[in-house]
Amino acid sequence: MIWPPSILRIRILEKGKGIRLWLPIFLLWPLIGLVVLIAPIFMLASRPITTKAVLFSGPALLVLFCRLRGLRIDVRDGSDQVHIAFI
């Protein structure tokens, strides 16, 4: 079972001050699931693409989202910092 990330941590600091956010992505799980389910229908309506792409792009997107868990980007320049982490 692959679990999607539950929290997105964002920290953008400039000289020690700035934004520190813990975003509860788990609240969006139902919405994301719904988007993934209906995305192929919209794709089908908007452009003529192959059946394979329509059938599999939704689940593939969901898997990609789930695999974001563990992604961490941390850039520091003196007292400035940008930190993004999917937990």
Next chain:
Amino acid sequence: MSEDRRRILEMLKNGKISVAEAEELLDATGGTPQGEPARKAKPKYLRVLVHDNEDNVDIRIPLQLVRSGIKLGAFIPGHARERMTRSLHEKGVDFDLSNLDPKAVEELIDGLADMSIDVGEASGETVRIFCE
């Protein structure tokens, strides 16, 4: 040596079992044969560390994310892929996305386990790329 392994080897010595059977039984006991290095755990993340005097970059990318991204690339419509390839070419990157072989990429990712790049400069700048 565990009791199970000793018993299997004794059975082999006495001719009660064949070499192949002994091998199967040894595998079933779950231990790695002595002298053979233990199998390495598969790496989960690609790490990129850049340390400068004041600047630090620490990026951890799940390898499964790379795999999933490549799989998703297969669903890019042909005309979009052509445009992406053309744009890359215009920016000096001569890379055709349609030639991307998922199997080769999979082997490449597996091969990353043994890869480690360390670059250091006298000024104190270091770049490390490795899997963990």
